[in-house]
Amino acid sequence: MGQAETVKAGTGLPLYWRVCLINGVVFLLGTVALALSPATVSARVLVSEAIVLVFGLAIIVTLNSLLLRNSLAPLDKLIRMMEKVDLQHPGQRIPEHDNGAVGHLVKSFNEMLTRLETERRMSNAKALAAQEAERHRIAQELHDEIGQSFTAVLLGLKQVADRASADVLPEVQLVQEQTRAGLEEVRQVARRLRPGVLEDLGLHNALVALSNDFAPAGLRIRRTFTPGLPELDSDAELVVYRIAQEALTNVARHAQANSVELSLTRKGNDVVLSVKDNGRGLRGQPEGAGIGGMRERALIVGGDLELTSGPTGGTEVRLTLPTEGSR
Incomplete structure (x- = not known):
């Protein structure tokens, strides 16, 4: 089984064991390469031998990092998404390309966002429906109770104005205008509360x-x-x-x-x-x-x-x- 096939075979493993498998494959390949190569190491390491060792180590580290990057890169995307996700701007998702442990994590995160957006939308709809119902109730009370009270006051003031003397009449008329203005404000508030x-x-x-x-x-x-x-x-x-x-x-x-x-x-x-x-x-x-x-x-x-x-x-x-x- 080749290296790529070995790694692919382990995509269903937990993330910890996938990392161990990748490292194991890389180190195994490095060991096999050293065992089959004609290179030897003296009791006192020569410069040429040191160069070979450094070069081999560099290949192992590079290969290991590339394999790990391919496996763990979605985690970086997931972290960035978690830092900037905003439920007021729905539809943000991470592309799902991997079927392994990381891919399963990404898929679960996307499904969680979908559930949160749905629950948020439903709860907001219920809250705003309750708010509209409360607006309707308050508007009705303003119209039926406060509005009628103002109307009764205006009728009483009209009767007072009809019998008021000339020196008192201007003050009564001023109170009438203020009451009429108050009634109109109540009506406007009621209209804004309940369109x-x-x-x-x-x-x-x-x-x-x-x-x-x-x-x-x-x-x-x-x-x-x-x-x-x-x-x-x-x-x-x-x-x-x-x-x-x-x-x-x-x-x-x-x-x-x-x-x-x-x-x-x-x-x-x-x-x-x-x-x-x-x-x-x-x-x-x-x-x-x-x-x-x-x-x-x-x-x-x-x-x-x-x-x-x-x-x-x-x-x-x-x-x-x-x-x-x-x-």
């Missing part, structure tokens, strides 16, 4: 209403919607709406921008949401909880979220969603 327009009128109208809500913040929003987009399921539509909502909120709070481009377009069989502002840009700042939440939502529906910032400022949040035609 009823998304269920009633569809994604395009929901995005239009959402952008209109940010007009009082001084943002000039230009909308671009491509007609005839591939149909998205309810979960995907909700993800698009929530990511657009979070992106616009970040622009209004942090970007120091006055212009935003909101678009929902088609790229091949994918649907692409883009929110691009002319603000100060990311400036190397770490991602906060809001961006992390957007990434989690994108992963749930198999989407990809990218954040880019231009050299002179401005930030683009870009969500790419696959549809049935692209899967």
